[in-house]
Amino acid sequence: MIQQHSETDTLQKVIIGRYENYNESPAYAELVNEEQKTGLPPREQLKEEFENFRNVLTEAGVEVLVPDYVGKFVYDQLTPRDIGVVIGEKFLLCNMVKRSRRYESAGIFRYLHHIPDSEPNIIIPDSPTCFIEGGDILIDKGNIFVAVSQRTNQEGVEFLKEQFGDVFNIVPIKARALAEGENVLHLDCMFNPVGEKAALIYEEGFEAVPREITDVYELIKVDKAQQQELATNILSLSQDKVISRDHPLCKPINDMIRKTGVEVVEIKFDAAPATGGSFRCCTLPLLRGQY
Numbered sequence: 001m002i003q004q005h006s007e008t009d010t011l012q013k014v015i016i017g018r019y020e021n022y023n024e025s026p027a028y029a030e031l032v033n034e035e036q037k038t039g040l041p042p043r044e045q046l047k048e049e050f051e052n053f054r055n056v057l058t059e060a061g062v063e064v065l066v067p068d069y070v071g072k073f074v075y076d077q078l079t080p081r082d083i084g085v086v087i088g089e090k091f092l093l094c095n096m097v098k099r100s101r102r103y104e105s106a107g108i109f110r111y112l113h114h115i116p117d118s119e120p121n122i123i124i125p126d127s128p129t130c131f132i133e134g135g136d137i138l139i140d141k142g143n144i145f146v147a148v149s150q151r152t153n154q155e156g157v158e159f160l161k162e163q164f165g166d167v168f169n170i171v172p173i174k175a176r177a178l179a180e181g182e183n184v185l186h187l188d189c190m191f192n193p194v195g196e197k198a199a200l201i202y203e204e205g206f207e208a209v210p211r212e213i214t215d216v217y218e219l220i221k222v223d224k225a226q227q228q229e230l231a232t233n234i235l236s237l238s239q240d241k242v243i244s245r246d247h248p249l250c251k252p253i254n255d256m257i258r259k260t261g262v263e264v265v266e267i268k269f270d271a272a273p274a275t276g277g278s279f280r281c282c283t284l285p286l287l288r289g290q291y
């Protein structure tokens, strides 16, 4: 069973990043974003932080799955968020921009075998030039927010409209480009709902903030330094609980989240963010809410 209708519905089943075999053969490493240019984290640190993260999820009653090892040519399996996304009761398998990520989805195929298919419920983009990554997609309150970013293109937005436009309101968002001095890799690096009515936002990352955001959410603003530490990239466990980094730049944001009545579990998580992804990136929710 898979299901996701809202970003903050209670998380029941999730795939988390695989740290085992990370960068096993550096010959295949590809520096895919700005963060990675300053060096890749050691596997020991990834192990410690991912095991702790996994324990927190398990203790919260979440079923945790880990991708299979694809092979040394996929050097990084830390951020499954981007390789697919559950939209309603369907699974969208993404076309990745970066070569080293293109076969990463093979690691999760065994978790897709049991998706019921009275109709084709696993959706694959038709065209190889249609790029969509899960980090650019966010489903909440009847909307699918989708960023046109470093990793998702207009063709991807059109594909979402075709496939899901009858059930969801598709809200395209243009992320500012690297050339404009903004490093927002994915939508979840600049926007993320939290609790029932609030959302974290890094406004400077947007070309324009859509009405579906300004009219609906109480906005908690993240500044540039906090954005660079991926302060928006929390993971919602439910409407009343999130997981966030204990990083000094994230702590003021965590306090603002607490003021909205949401519990924040802070954990040490520095290694994965050094590769460009924090808690949201390092997770792919398969089931949220009551089925």
Ligand SMILES: NC(=[NH2+])NCCC[C@H](N)C(=O)O
Pocket (backbone or CB within 6 Å): 032, 033, 076, 079, 081, 082, 098, 101, 134, 135, 136, 185, 186, 188, 189, 275, 276, 277, 278, 280, 281
């Ligand atoms: N949803 C996200 N923000 N994902 C971050 C992905 C980081 C990953 N190393 C990449 O560059 O592709």
